[in-house]
Amino acid sequence: xxxxxxxxxxxxxxxxxxxxxxxxxxxxxxxxxxxxxxxxxxxxxxxxxxxxxxxxxxxxxxxxxxxxxxxxxxxxxxxxxxxxxxxxxxxxxxxxxxxxxxxxxxxxxxxxxxxxxxxxxxxxxxxxxxxxxxxxxxxxxxxxxxxxxxxxxxxxxxxxxxxxxxxxxxxxxxxxxxxxxxxxxxxxxxxxxxxxxxxxxxxxxxxxxxxxxxxxxxxxxxxxxxxxxxxxxxxxxxxxxxxxxxxxxxxxxxxxxxxxxxxxxxxxxxxxxxxxxxxxxxxxxxxxxxx
Numbered sequence: 619x620x621x622x623x624x625x626x627x628x629x630x631x632x633x634x635x636x637x638x639x640x641x642x643x644x645x646x647x648x649x650x651x652x653x654x655x656x657x658x659x660x661x662x663x664x665x666x667x668x669x670x671x672x673x674x675x676x677x678x679x680x681x682x683x684x685x686x687x688x689x690x691x692x693x694x695x696x697x698x699x700x701x702x703x704x705x706x707x708x709x710x711x712x713x714x715x716x717x718x719x720x721x722x723x724x725x726x727x728x729x730x731x732x733x734x735x736x737x738x739x740x741x742x743x744x745x746x747x748x749x750x751x752x753x754x755x756x757x758x759x760x761x762x763x764x765x766x767x768x769x770x771x772x773x774x775x776x777x778x779x780x781x782x783x784x785x786x787x788x789x790x791x792x793x794x795x796x797x798x799x800x801x802x803x804x805x806x807x808x809x810x811x812x813x814x815x816x817x818x819x820x821x822x823x824x825x826x827x828x829x830x831x832x833x834x835x836x837x838x839x840x841x842x843x844x845x846x847x848x849x850x851x852x853x854x855x856x857x858x859x860x861x862x863x864x865x866x867x868x869x870x871x872x873x874x875x876x877x878x879x880x881x882x883x884x885x886x887x888x889x890x891x892x893x894x895x896x897x898x899x900x901x902x903x904x905x906x907x908x909x
Contacts, residue, residue, distance in 0.1 A: 619697075619700060619701045619704075619705050619706060619707070619708055620706065620707055620708070621697070621708045621710060622707065622708070622709050622710070623709075623710055623711055623712065623715065624711070624715060625711065625715060625716075625756055628670075628707070628709045628711075628756055628757065629756055629757075631707055632670065632707070632756070632757045632758060632759075633758075635667075635668045635707075636758065640667035640668050641665070641666045641667045641668070641760050641761075642666060642667070642668050642669075642670060642757065642758070642759045642760055642761075643662035643663075643665065643666030643668070643669050643670065643759055643760065643761045643762070643763060644662070644670050644671075644672070644753065644754075644757050644759035644761070644762045644763065645658045645659050645662050645669065645670070645671045645672070645705075645762075645763045646671075646672045646674075646749075646750060646753050646762065646764075647671060647672060647673055647674075648673065648674060648675045648676065648689070648804070649673040649674075649675060649690075649691060649692060649693065649696050649804075650689070650690035650691065650692050650696070650804035650807070651692070651695070651696045651699050651700070651804075652794075652802045652803070652804060652806075653794050653802055654765055654767065654793070654794035654801075654802040654803075655765075656699060656703055657765075657791055657792075657794050658763040658764070658765060658791050659671060659700065659703045659705060659763075660703065661763055661789065661791050662761070662763050663703065663704060665761065665789075666759075666760070666761060668706045668707065669703075669704070669705050669706050669707070670705070670706065670707040670708070670709065670757050670759065671700055671705045671707070671708050671709070672708070672709045672710070672753055672757075673693070673696055673708065673709075673710045674709070674710065674711055674716065674749070674753075675689050675691065676716075676745055676746070676749040677713050677717075677745075678717070678724075678741075678744070678745030678746075678748055678749060679741075679742050679743075679744075679745030679746050679749070680742075680745070681739055681740065681741065681742065684739070685805075685808075685888075688808075689804075690804050690805075690807050693710075709753075709756070709757070716749065716752060723748075724744055724748045725744070725747040725748045725750075725751040725778060726743075726744050726747065727743065727747055727774050727777050727778050727781070730743070730773060730774045730777050730867070730868055731743035731744060731747070731774055733770065733863070733868040733869075734770040734859060734861065734863070734868055734881055734883070735770050735771070735883060735892070736770070736774075737859070738858050738859065738883070743770075743771070743774050746771055746774065746775070747774060747775065747778050750762075750775055750778070751778065751782075751784075754784060754786055758786075759786060760786065760787065761786065761787045761788075761789050762786055762787070762788055762789070763789050763790075763791060764788060764789070764790055764791070765790070765791055765793065765794075766790050766791065766792055766793045766894070766896075767793045767801050767802075767803070767892065767893065767894065768892075769865060769879055769881060769894045770868060770881065772788070772790050773865060773866055773867075773868055775788060776788050776866070777866075793893075793894075795821070798818060798821075799818060799821035799822075799825070800814075800817055800818055800820075800821055801820075801821070801891075801892075801893045803891060803892075805889055805890070805891065808887075808888075808889040809886060809889060813854070813886045813887065813889070816852050816854050816855055816886060817855070817886055817891055819848060819849050819851065819852040819855055820849070820855070820882055820884060820891060820893045821893060822848055823844075823845040823846075823848040823849050823860070823882065824845065824880060824882065824893060824894070824895045826844055826845060826848050827841045827844060827845045827880055827895070827897065828880075828895055828897060830844055831874060831897045831898065836873045836874050836875045836898075837872065837873060838862040838870065838871055838872050838873065838874060838878070839872070841862060841874065841880070842860055842861070842862060845860050845880070845882065846860055849882075849884065854886060854887075855884050855885070855886055856884060856885045856886075857882070857883075857884050858883035858884055858885060858890065859881070859882065859883050860880075860881075860882045861880075861881055861882075862874060862878050862879070862880050862881075862897075863878065863879050863881065864878065864879070865877070865878070865879040865896065874897050874898040875898055876898060877896065877897070877898040878896070878897055878898050879894055879895075879896055880894060880895050880896075880897055881893075881894040882894065
């Protein structure tokens with residue numbers, strides 16, 4: 619695995635791959651890798667000739683009171699994991715390399731960026747789309763791989779790709795869960811033993827909603843009420859949002875019969891966790907096709 623820390627070197631390496639006619643896949647990460655990240659790498663390995671990964675804790679997507687300083691950084695472990703998965707190129711720039719002094723350009727997907735996580739984390743998606751646009755330009759992959767756990771992020775990135783005519787296919791891979799159902803997250807390292815058990819209520823709430831949908835309940839208001847009732851059983855968990863939305867527009871839907879994204883975010887102490895499921899008719903949120 620070749621490791622690059624400068625934009626120019628990574629661009630040159632990726633240019634060489636494309637000139638050779640090889641299919642290049644990109645897996646963007648912020649490091650602190652777990653099995654969910656590695657599932658994206660394996661998906662890229664299965665369908666691409668050359669796999670590029672990135673490790674970059676992007677300061678633009680953290681708010682002033684968020685966890686940028688303490689976000690887990692496990693460089694040596696991450697490098698070993700990526701090497702074991704036969705990643706070819708690793709791009710690990712510094713913040714100064716990605717955002718040189720005087721940089722004032724941002725990429726903003728208006729409308730979508732203010733929904734779900736964007737509503738409670740103002741500026742978050744501006745940071746996401748800016749860094750992803752830069753990574754797409756630096757690497758210029760044929761396919762980029764993202765996880766379904768970040769469904770709102772997927773919707774925003776797809777809209778950016780569509781609006782800007784970016785010639786990259788977005789492939790979304792399923793959520794990877796712990797044996798007890800908890801969606802894997804780098805932020806689990808913040809949780810103590812009791813909080814780790816309490817966090818399972820998010821998955822229980824989603825599974826209860828799925829159960830009600832399977833029984834024929836289609837009204838979003840009833841399903842949201844059911845999910846919130848489950849989460850209320852663990853008072854330490856504070857809901858940020860529990861919404862049922864169209865997976866492409868992130869607008870609320872009143873009925874799930876045509877397919878919907880059930881998304882939840884909640885706090886355990888200062889740790890924010892997210893999870894989601896897709897209910898009803900199969901939705902484009904889990905499709906790998908770029909429209």
